[in-house]
Amino acid sequence: MKMLKRIKFLLILVLCGTFLNAQETELPVMDYSSPRDYIIGGITVSGVNYIDHYVVIGLSGLEVGSRITVPGEAISGAIEKLWNQGLFSDVRITATKIENNNIYLDIYLEEPPRLSTFTIEGLRRSEEQDLTKKLNLRSGTMVTSNTLNKTENTINTFLISKGFFNADININVADDPELPNRVILDIDIDKNDRVRIADINFSGNEAFSDFRLERNMSNTKKRSLLNIFKSSKFIRSDFEEDLEEIITWYNENGYRDAKIVADSVYLISENRIEIDIDIEEGKKYYFREIDWVGNTKYPSEYLEFVLGIEKGDVYDQTRLTSRLQLDDNSVSSLYLDDGYLFFQVVPVETRVEEDSIDLEMRIREGEQARINRIIITGNDKTNEHVIRRELRTKPGQLFSKTAIIRSQRELANLGHFNPEALDVRPIPNPDDGTVDIEYVVEEQANDQLEISGGWGAGMLIGTLGVRFNNFSTRNIFNKDAWRPLPSGDGQTLSIRAQSNGSYYQAYNISFIEPYVGGIKPNSLSLSAFHTIQTDIYDRTVQEGSSIKISGASVGFGQRLSKPDDFFTLYNEISYQNYNLNEWTGYFLFSDGQSNNLSFKTSFGRNSIDQPIYPRRGNTFNLTLQLTPPYSLINDKDYTQMDPREKYKWIEYHKWTFEGKWYTSIAGDFVFYSGAQFGILGHYNSDIGPSPFEGFDIGGDGMTGYNLYGRETISLRGYENGSITPIRDGSKAGNLYNKFTMELRYPISLNPQATIYVLGFIEGGNAWYNTREFEPFSIKRSAGIGVRAFLPMFGMLGVDWGYGFDEIPHRPGANKGQIHFVLGQEF
Numbered sequence: 001m002k003m004l005k006r007i008k009f010l011l012i013l014v015l016c017g018t019f020l021n022a023q024e025t026e027l028p029v030m031d032y033s034s035p036r037d038y039i040i041g042g043i044t045v046s047g048v049n050y051i052d053h054y055v056v057i058g059l060s061g062l063e064v065g066s067r068i069t070v071p072g073e074a075i076s077g078a079i080e081k082l083w084n085q086g087l088f089s090d091v092r093i094t095a096t097k098i099e100n101n102n103i104y105l106d107i108y109l110e111e112p113p114r115l116s117t118f119t120i121e122g123l124r125r126s127e128e129q130d131l132t133k134k135l136n137l138r139s140g141t142m143v144t145s146n147t148l149n150k151t152e153n154t155i156n157t158f159l160i161s162k163g164f165f166n167a168d169i170n171i172n173v174a175d176d177p178e179l180p181n182r183v184i185l186d187i188d189i190d191k192n193d194r195v196r197i198a199d200i201n202f203s204g205n206e207a208f209s210d211f212r213l214e215r216n217m218s219n220t221k222k223r224s225l226l227n228i229f230k231s232s233k234f235i236r237s238d239f240e241e242d243l244e245e246i247i248t249w250y251n252e253n254g255y256r257d258a259k260i261v262a263d264s265v266y267l268i269s270e271n272r273i274e275i276d277i278d279i280e281e282g283k284k285y286y287f288r289e290i291d292w293v294g295n296t297k298y299p300s301e302y303l304e305f306v307l308g309i310e311k312g313d314v315y316d317q318t319r320l321t322s323r324l325q326l327d328d329n330s331v332s333s334l335y336l337d338d339g340y341l342f343f344q345v346v347p348v349e350t351r352v353e354e355d356s357i358d359l360e361m362r363i364r365e366g367e368q369a370r371i372n373r374i375i376i377t378g379n380d381k382t383n384e385h386v387i388r389r390e391l392r393t394k395p396g397q398l399f400s401k402t403a404i405i406r407s408q409r410e411l412a413n414l415g416h417f418n419p420e421a422l423d424v425r426p427i428p429n430p431d432d433g434t435v436d437i438e439y440v441v442e443e444q445a446n447d448q449l450e451i452s453g454g455w456g457a458g459m460l461i462g463t464l465g466v467r468f469n470n471f472s473t474r475n476i477f478n479k480d481a482w483r484p485l486p487s488g489d490g491q492t493l494s495i496r497a498q499s500n501g502s503y504y505q506a507y508n509i510s511f512i513e514p515y516v517g518g519i520k521p522n523s524l525s526l527s528a529f530h531t532i533q534t535d536i537y538d539r540t541v542q543e544g545s546s547i548k549i550s551g552a553s554v555g556f557g558q559r560l561s562k563p564d565d566f567f568t569l570y571n572e573i574s575y576q577n578y579n580l581n582e583w584t585g586y587f588l589f590s591d592g593q594s595n596n597l598s599f600k601t602s603f604g605r606n607s608i609d610q611p612i613y614p615r616r617g618n619t620f621n622l623t624l625q626l627t628p629p630y631s632l633i634n635d636k637d638y639t640q641m642d643p644r645e646k647y648k649w650i651e652y653h654k655w656t657f658e659g660k661w662y663t664s665i666a667g668d669f670v671f672y673s674g675a676q677f678g679i680l681g682h683y684n685s686d687i688g689p690s691p692f693e694g695f696d697i698g699g700d701g702m703t704g705y706n707l708y709g710r711e712t713i714s715l716r717g718y719e720n721g722s723i724t725p726i727r728d729g730s731k732a733g734n735l736y737n738k739f740t741m742e743l744r745y746p747i748s749l750n751p752q753a754t755i756y757v758l759g760f761i762e763g764g765n766a767w768y769n770t771r772e773f774e775p776f777s778i779k780r781s782a783g784i785g786v787r788a789f790l791p792m793f794g795m796l797g798v799d800w801g802y803g804f805d806e807i808p809h810r811p812g813a814n815k816g817q818i819h820f821v822l823g824q825e826f
Contacts, residue, residue: 035069041102047109050181051087056107059085060093070095070103082109087142113175115141116182122189131158143173143183155189161236163194165267194233197222198272204279207255213279216249217242220275234265234273243277250281254314256357257282285315288356294363297335303361306331315357320347324361328402335365339398341428341435342366369399372434375427378441382416382470383488387439389515390414399426399435411441412610414490416470418442418751419610444751445791446470465496467794473513490514506531516556525555525572547583551576551596570602578692592644596692600625608662612754612789613746615670620659625693627651631684638686652690653681656711668749674740676713679770681734689769695733697766698723698779700799700819713738714819715764717781717803722813725768735773738764754789760801779814780804787821797821 043062045053057063060078068074075093082091090110097104118137120128135154141147152169159167168190176182200222202210214222219238243260250258261278268274287309292300307323324345325332335343344364351358374395376387390410392403404424412419421442428435448467468485471493475486492512499505508529516524534546555572559565578594601624608617630649631638638646656678663671682689694710698721701714713736715723724733740762747755763778785799798821803814 035071037067037069037101038098038103039067039101040064040105041097041099042104044096044104044106045109046106047090048088048111050111050114051109056082056109060107062105062107068103078107082107086144086146087111089144111181112142112144113173113181113183115139115143116176116179116184118185118187120187120189122191127162131155134158137185143185148173151185151187155187159189159191163234163236164191165195165273166192166270168192193271195267195271195273197234198268198274200275200277202277202279204261205281207253207281207284208249213246213249213277216245218245234275239265239275246277246279248318250279251317252319254284254286254316255281256285256315256317283355285352285355285357287311287313287315287359288353289351289358290361291350291359292361292363294365295361297338297340297365303331303334306334328405331361333401336399336401337403339368339370339400340365341369341399341426367433369428369433369435371395371397371399371437372429372432373436375436375438376441377438378417379443381443381488382414382441382490383472385518386414386416386488386490387411387441389518389521391439393437404437407439409607409609411439413606413608415446415611416441416443416490418444419612420749420751442751448791448794462500463496463498465494467494467496468492504533521559523555523557523570525553525557528552545582545590547581548579549576555600566607567603567605570600570604572600572602574598574600576692592648594647594692595649596627597649598625598627608660613668613670613744613749613756614662615664615668616662618659618661621657623656624653625656626653629683631687638684646687647691650690650692651683651687652693653683654693655679655681665743668746670744672740672742672744674738676738676764677736678711678713679735689732689734691730694724694731695736695766696721696724696731697733697736697738697764698813699817700821713764713766715779715781716760716762716783716785716799716801716819717814717817718779718801718807719810719813719817722807722810723764723779724766725772727768732768733766734768735770736764736766737775737778738762739778752791755787757784757786759784760799779807781814785819785821795821 040062041064043057043060043064045056048056059082061081062068062074062078066074079091079093082088088109089112090108092108094106094108095103096106115137116139118135120131123131131154135151137151148171152171155169156167159165159169170188172186172188174184174186176184197220200210200214200217200220202213205213220234220242243263247258247260258279258281261280262276263278264276265273266276288311290304290307290309290311292303295303306329309320309323323330324347327333331345332343342364343366346362348360348362349357350360371393372395374388374391374393376384379387391407392410393400393407397403404426408422408424411417411422418441421440423440425438425440426435427438446469448469449465451464468487469492470487470489471491472481472486472489473491474489475481478486481487491514492510494508494510496509497505497507506529508527510525510527512526513524514521516522529549529551531549532546533548551574553572553574555570557568557570560567560569574596575598576596578596580591580594583590602621603623604619604621606617606619608614608619627650630651656676658674658676660672660674665671678695680689680694692710695713696710697713698715698718700716700720701712710731712721715738721731724731726732740760742758742760744756744758747757759782761780761782763780765774765778767773781801781803783799783801785797785801787795787797789795799819801817801819803817805814807813
């Protein structure tokens with residue numbers, strides 16, 4: 001109606017303009033009762049400076065030489081077309097001259113100002129960025145009343161979606177002093193307080209209570225004592241997700257037709273809202289008959305067994321989809337693991353009778369597909385052969401979903417690639433029935449540099465170390481490979497030094513080749529170390545008590561094929577020499593030299609999905625380390641032997657077990673549990689336990705310096721080493737156990753900084769011998785912590801633990817303790 005009035009008004013202007021020109025040129029006055037035909041002799045455009053005149057004429061639909069009736073629909077139609085463009089604030093068409101049957105027209109337009117820029121005040125930077133995307137205000141946009149109204153509505157909708165129902169929005173339009181016909185929009189927002197949810201009202205629900213439905217709304221909570229630690233803020237996007245979760249819950253419980261009929265959110269006070277949700281539940285259904293059609297590879301009875309759904313089970317669509325498509329042992333996986341890449345199964349409801357549903361599983365098996373090519377992309381540092389040797393998919397093999405998943409796991413556990421970015425893309429070749437498989441990797445930095453200072457044994461320790469996790473020895477003499485170091489072959493080289501001047505020095509070097517010979521996953525490990533420590537408590541003595549420890553080891557590991565190929569076997573021969581000079585309070589003797597020649601074998605299994613933040617899988621290691629039983633074969637009497645002679649060649653057998661289990665509770669929320677056990681045994685009771693290789697229990701597991709000859713076991717909530725028993729003035733932990741449970745949640749899974757928080761409970765203890773062993777007499781603790789994995793520095797973290805049990809003769813060794821973590825997990 002407004003548009004018709006506008007056009008009518010403009011037609012009057014046309015008449016007036018024509019009449020005035022007629023007075024000047026003595027042309028006849030227009031008579032609306034007797035329209036007259038004219039030929040357009042010319043068209044001009046006035047009033048605009050920033051739009052091409054030919055474009056305006058084209059938009060009007062008027063053409064020079066065409067015949068029009070004045071007054072008539074041609075003029076009114078042209079005005080309407082220009083007005084509908086939304087580009088002008090005023091449109092007028094007048095006759096400037098009439099000669100015989102020719103009429104000359106002028107199109108007058110008023111152009112609104114254009115946007116130079118805009119500012120937003122009153123929002124956080126992240127909110128401002130999100131709102132800017134939604135506004136879509138670009139420089140050059142015409143600023144009309146419609147533009148301003150749309151901008152305000154968009155802002156208001158955005159703020160309501162964030163829970164701000166009472167925001168004040170002020171948009172100020174100011175001329176741009178530097179550009180003509182340009183304006184600047186200053187958007188000032190006062191969000192005021194976010195509204196809270198006072199109550200959530202359900203209607204139509206009979207099968208489930210309001211309380212049960214609210215439990216499915218993980219993001220939208222009302223204020224209550226049960227939700228005291230949860231927010232009652234209203235955020236529209238979260239609310240929409242929660243509505244979907246409610247319907248999913250109904251579907252999983254047989255209500256396949258359930259739906260949200262209506263929902264409404266309304267203010268009941270200035271800062272409180274209520275939510276009404278109206279549900280139509282429908283009928284509860286059950287599975288009845290399930291028939292299989294199109295299956296030739298497997299009989300229907302076997303497919304029914306794999307499906308695992310029986311007649312009378314609740315009709316759960318989520319479960320049906322999982323058992324058909326998603327689970328590792330689903331029907332689809334059965335076919336996909338045998339090369340049927342093009343396999344399809346479609347469940348069709350063939351009959352719905354009362355509360356029962358019959359299904360027909362329509363299968364299209366297709367032909368088996370063999371792997372044609374393996375394509376690797378994204379590896380700009382790691383050599384391709386390092387990746388290919390970890391893959392369980394080879395050209396010529398039948399396509400296998402399980403083999404692909406296992407290949408992804410192996411690549412993630414290398415540590416060279418971002419596990420969150422690993423991708424596998426099957427590329428079918430329908431013409432020849434083959435498939436190419438593309439593995440997409442993203443390199444991540446995993447070399448580590450350690451420059452740190454720490455406090456241990458009453459002294460400040462400086463550490464300098466480097467660890468190259470993707471080293472290449474074969475390119476050492478290739479000058480072009482030093483960028484900055486030869487890398488890409490997956491080898492590990494570690495060099496580390498610690499010192500406190502002349503009182504403590506430690507040096508070690510190690511090298512690991514994961515594929516000896518480059519064909520089979522057989523690893524070779526080499527290491528050597530040397531440590532010197534003097535008596536730091538009497539620094540006026542230049543040559544006082546001291547201990548010097550030197551050693552080396554060589555190990556060989558292999559991946560086993562049975563019971564499955566997650567199992568490994570590692571064997572190592574090592575030698576250590578201990579040179580003690582009046583070194584009291586640490587071991588069972590204080591003077592002399594001792595030698596430790598041992599063999600270690602470790603049988604383990606590792607099925608975790610990735611090393612930095614595992615979500616599923618487990619690891620365990622059963623290790624035996626032993627020396628030759630010298631006392632049983634040399635026929636010497638050890639009862640009265642001098643300790644220096646008794647321990648010249650130490651003997652022992654040491655058994656340890658460590659197990660870790662990871663379970664995803666929901667997405668990245670992970671439950672971790674662990675168990676450890678260790679015992680240091682001896683062959684001859686006349687010698688007793690070995691002075692070396694015992695267990696030191698308690699604290700963060702870090703001494704601030706390397707201490708060879710003793711295995712340090714962490715137990716948070718207690719001081720370092722405080723749980724280790726004392727015998728004859730020396731620590732003597734020859735038996736221990738430890739149990740841990742943690743809940744972990746990631747803050748960031750970025751490969752440059754993986755950060756997660758955790759809460760833990762754990763317990764453990766240490767004993768001198770088996771006669772004192774009480775497996776349930778443990779020192780308990782609980783606490784919280786945070787971990788950050790930085791590729792350059794490894795795993796860093798801090799924990800606060802509270803030890804519940806007192807330590808005899810060690811007041812203050814329990815209760816609140818802060819522990820720092822460097823390069824290790826508890």
